[in-house]
Amino acid sequence: MRQIYVRGSWTGAASGEAVDVVDPATEKVVDQVPAGAAADVDSAVAAAREAFPGWASTAPAERGKLLRSAADLLQARAEQVARTIATDMGAPYGLALKVQTLMPAGVLADHARLAEEHGEAETRVGNSLVLREPAGVVGAITPWNYPLHQVVCKVAPALAAGCTVVLKPSEVAPLAAYALAEIFHEVGLPAGVFNMVSGRGPVVGEAIAAHPDVDMVSFTGSTRAGRRVAALASETVKRVALELGGKSANIILPGADLGTAVKAGVANAFVNSGQTCSAWTRMLVHRDLYDEAVERAVDAASAYTVGDPFDPETRLGPLVSAAQRDRVAGYITRGQEEGARLVAGGGLPPGPGYYVEPTVFAGVEPGMVIEQEEIFGPVLSIIPYTTADQAVEIANGTPYGLAGAVWAHTQDEAVAVARRLRTGQVAINGGRFNPAAPFGGYKQSGIGRELGEFGLQEYFELKSLQL
Structure with missing residues (x-):
């Protein structure tokens, strides 16, 4: 010892x-x-x-x-x-x-x-x-x-x-x-x-x-x-x-590069097997682009190979403990019970290790438990919105305010929405994390x-x- x-x-x-x-x-x-x-x-x-x-x-x-x-x-x-x-x-x-x-x-x-x-x-x-x-x-x-x-x-x-x-x-x-x-x-x-x-x-x-x-x-x-x-x-x-904790929103506005925004959003939600307080675990997409975004997210999630942390092909390691794995599995079950659609993953791979498959939910509505509470695992919820005002309302509609992202056709458009978010840091069109900038949250x-x-x-x- x-x-x-x-x-x-x-x-x-x-x-x-x-x-x-x-x-x-x-x-x-x-x-x-x-x-x-x-x-x-x-x-x-x-x-x-x-x-x-x-x-x-x-x-x-x-x-x-x-x-x-x-x-x-x-x-x-x-x-x-x-x-x-x-x-x-x-x-x-x-x-x-x-x-x-x-x-x-x-x-x-x-x-x-x-x-x-x-x-x-x-x-x-x-x-x-x-x-x-x-x-x-x-x-x-x-x-x-x-x-x-x-x-x-x-x-x-x-x-x-x-x-x-x-x-x-x-x-x-x-x-x-x-x-x-x-x-x-x-x-x-x-x-x-x-x-x-x-x-x-x-x-x-x-x-x-x-x-x-x-x-x-x-x-x-x-x-x-x-x-x-x-x-x-x-x-x-x-x-x-x-x-x-955090329950950060990734707002994708009409006119943004949807493919890039979805792929980056999935990557952020799954980094460190989703065990990241600032992860963008809620992807907000305009209703006109929603179905395409879901398809792209499912495709992106399929690239996250689950396995041994020392295998170069592994992109998603285990959760840290059996308790954490079981907690995440409980949220996945709860999401399905609430009526969200499980469109990718959701399973627990067999064999040793506390693994959870990369998971994507569609049909998620504001107020669902999986939309409100921090899951701390590889679980992404995709939420539709109709107007930018509604997107901001949904993004701000949790007890948390740690991080987030906004994607738009122009930087000015994204910044205008980001200024309305009650959160400690917002990535604009994929802006990189800056370890010299202040990190922390609202609420x-x-x-x-x-x-x-x-x-x-x-x-x-x-x-x-x-x-």
Whole structure:
């Protein structure tokens, strides 16, 4: 069994109990991590509190130098880390390398730059000097679907700002976080600046959220769990950043390149086996083009080969666990019961592994459960609309507001519709994801932003000196 990382050293957890790490493609146990306890959180928080004054006073350029060294080492180990991610959460190896590993390395490097450029910003406002100071001890609680990227999205800006960190990675897919902890240790991050306690959310996560010596909690996960984190954090009035669920709409307007828009929409909905909070899981198509769009979506879905994450032909790996597979299968059954038409997939391939076929529903109407709730699997719902106003109303008609897309004949037409969407980011005619732009949601998709300079700001307090 592995250990937890506290005060610059690997040490055994208080409980001595283990959590099995299961390869979702084979259903075999590949590793074990400690099931941490509240006492382990106490130790990690105490270490972070002790290290905070020294790290906060470290020159931003020095903090940036250490982050850059970590980014370089992660880049050098990218293939090894990608294999780890493909094994413990099931992402196809190509995705695990490019998106799950190399993108986080880039985010680390970007925050090294941000530390150097923005670490000591001061602003004069009349007779006041406004200072930015690190928020303090940050508790970071991260999910299994992007088990390295989501860690880096929290830890990198926190460290760049001068905060110290206690991380709880998901116990379902924790091994990439262990690889990052080893990198931080090797590059010489001072003891106590970064600490990691593995374990289950109701124990370790709740202990972090409720801890009186944690100044800020940054959480990514389900909206239900986010409510619990916020409630616990409110008892000590600590700052909270939440990146939660989504049910993003992909609006295809008349005049858009329908073939490109549908193909890209299917790809986005199925990336990471649909286990992506910002996935465009609702495709909205004008009624005049609806039947053609459904045909194109079914054709595109047929190209998503389900299989071994290490097979180069695989485009859709397993879901992360049996529980997640069963949850998705339940939604597929519910969609059929509600009257939606299953036009592609929907089955569970035989044999070992938590697989679900790429699934497309047509005849989906606003208000259906599969149209309203986050499924977190390879399930796409195609919804007809009559006017652009109706499309906007449908797109905005869920509790979520994380991402989305608009396709139109011209960029100006797409932007005009995108401005009306209550969501945190919108891709215009296939605009690429930008890891330096702010990422986060409206409504029940969360509070605050991650990535780039906007994400860095979450980890500062402001102080005014009246001169």
